[in-house]
Amino acid sequence: xxxxxxxxxxxxxxxxxxxxxxxxxxxxxxxxxxxxxxxxxxxxxxxxxxxxxxxxxxxxxxxxxxxxxxxxxxxxxxxxxxxxxxxxxxxxxxxxxxxxxxxxxxxxxxxxxxxxxxxxxxxxxxxxxxxxxxxxxxxxxxxxxxxxxxxxxxxxxxxxxxxxxxxxxxxxxxxxxxxxxxxxxxxxxxxxxxxxxxxxxxxxxxxxxxxxxxxxxxxxxxxxxxxxxxxxxxxxxxxxxxxxxxxxxxxxxxxxxxxxxxxxxxxxxxxxxxxxxxxxxxx
Numbered sequence: 001x002x003x004x005x006x007x008x009x010x011x012x013x014x015x016x017x018x019x020x021x022x023x024x025x026x027x028x029x030x031x032x033x034x035x036x037x038x039x040x041x042x043x044x045x046x047x048x049x050x051x052x053x054x055x056x057x058x059x060x061x062x063x064x065x066x067x068x069x070x071x072x073x074x075x076x077x078x079x080x081x082x083x084x085x086x087x088x089x090x091x092x093x094x095x096x097x098x099x100x101x102x103x104x105x106x107x108x109x110x111x112x113x114x115x116x117x118x119x120x121x122x123x124x125x126x127x128x129x130x131x132x133x134x135x136x137x138x139x140x141x142x143x144x145x146x147x148x149x150x151x152x153x154x155x156x157x158x159x160x161x162x163x164x165x166x167x168x169x170x171x172x173x174x175x176x177x178x179x180x181x182x183x184x185x186x187x188x189x190x191x192x193x194x195x196x197x198x199x200x201x202x203x204x205x206x207x208x209x210x211x212x213x214x215x216x217x218x219x220x221x222x223x224x225x226x227x228x229x230x231x232x233x234x235x236x237x238x239x240x241x242x243x244x245x246x247x248x249x250x251x252x253x254x255x256x257x258x259x260x261x262x263x264x265x266x267x268x269x270x271x272x273x274x275x276x277x278x279x280x281x282x283x
Contacts, residue, residue: 017122019094025115032167034160036135116185124193
């Protein structure tokens with residue numbers, strides 16, 4: 001129970017930090033720093049100028065995320081989206097609640113730096129809770145399922161880059177450049193808070209129960225843990241070593257699953273640049 005409470009504490013803290021970054025820094029500075037929230041900032045600006053009222057970022061977040069969650073549910077199943085759906089709902093609520101915080105309207109560089117620190121730290125906490133706030137990652141997973149010539153991380157980059165380019169045309173070149181700076185800082189904070197810098201990970205698992213570990217990682221349900229998505233494993237009989245390829249947001253899930261089967265297992269986590277083969281990039 002302590003582990004579960006810790007995970008949900010990190011989830012709530014993470015979404016609060018991301019929401020604070022948007023409400024305090026990004027939205028007032030008109031920085032569309034990627035993702036659905038960046039698109040929401042663009043829509044907020046346009047609606048204020050042309051409709052006479054602003055469409056909140058929280059509304060945009062729900063409007064874009066729920067169709068994505070529905071598509072992901074049909075494609076990947078309930079275990080894939082259950083925590084991320086909760087995170088997305090909490091994120092929209094946090095965006096509204098934290099509007100009471102004072103907006104920062106000072107130096108744009110400071111807004112980019114501190115917005116990046118808050119959002120990156122928040123994303124790191126959410127990833128450590130084995131969840132996402134939806135949007136970019138789910139869209140990337142769905143695109144990757146249709147066309148796996150690029151990795152999920154490549155598609156995430158392309159989607160975020162597209163949002164920043166839209167911000168370039170809406171808010172101007174200077175704001176877009178500050179958005180790039182903020183995204184870079186955010187990515188470094190995600191690395192510091194979670195594990196590693198790349199989206200794809202490799203785990204070397206040394207266990208006396210390798211078959212049970214493989215079976216549990218591949219199944220849809222293992223005790224109080226869920227199966228991993230896009231798992232690719234190979235077994236060395238002599239040393240009982242497993243190689244497991246997975247995404248960054250599944251680190252906590254993998255560790256808990258292995259611990260559930262063999263609490264004496266040894267796990268080594270590594271960053272990887274590219275993965276080719278079934279379920280990943282094509283050769």
